Amino acid sequence: MLSADRLFGLFWTVLGAAIVFESWRMDRLEQQHINPWTVPGLVPGLLGIVLALFGVVLAARRAPPSEMPVEQDLLGLEEPPPEPTHGTDEPWRIALSLLLCLGFAGGLVGSGLPFWAAAFVFLFLAILLFEWPDRRAAGTLARGAAQAALIAAVAAALVTLVFQEVFLVRLP
Structure with a gap:
């Protein structure tokens, strides 16, 4: 089976x-x-x-x-x-993923916000919210938010750069 x-x-x-x-x-x-x-x-x-x-x-x-x-x-x-403390037995993760993806595609992109800023917001919220339970239990919420901001900023810049310079895609 x-x-x-x-x-x-x-x-x-x-x-x-x-x-x-x-x-x-x-x-x-x-x-x-x-x-x-x-x-x-x-x-x-x-x-x-x-x-x-x-x-x-x-x-x-x-x-x-x-x-x-x-x-x-x-x-x-x-x-x-x-x-592990989290996994597929936590349905809130699936709901949060769906909400974040729909919010990014339907709300942030094309709303007048530059793509790099929309990508930053999406990535920052995704990292922060998915790590929230573990960070809260460990008492490292502020450190987690700082790390999420740094990772989101670097990733948003790289994604924007690759799409605009390598794939020659005009982003909003």
Whole structure:
């Protein structure tokens, strides 16, 4: 019987491969002398490759030691390592992801705010809110907010730079 990870890994692998296939079939616009870095299908194709690779990794990964029989525990651990404090058993994370993504795509981008600022807000809130429970428990909220701001600023600048200078995409 397939585990949920294997099933979802197979799903993401097939979806990624389908995206790569359809991206490859797109018109390259050679007759219009389009820069090869800006051809239609390039970014979706690259994302499809990454999606398929992560799907393979998800499908192929082994069960954690806590789920393996003792005779298969190659690490020789007497007790399994502690489970992470968060995971798929916390549905608020899925809801928060959906809310942040919809807020970014539907509210921030195209609202008059420069893309780099919208990306900064999205990334800052995502990092801060997903780390909130662990940071609050550890008493490091201020440090976490500072780190989130730094990471968001660097990532927003790099994403904007790559899209504008490498892919020649005009961002709002």
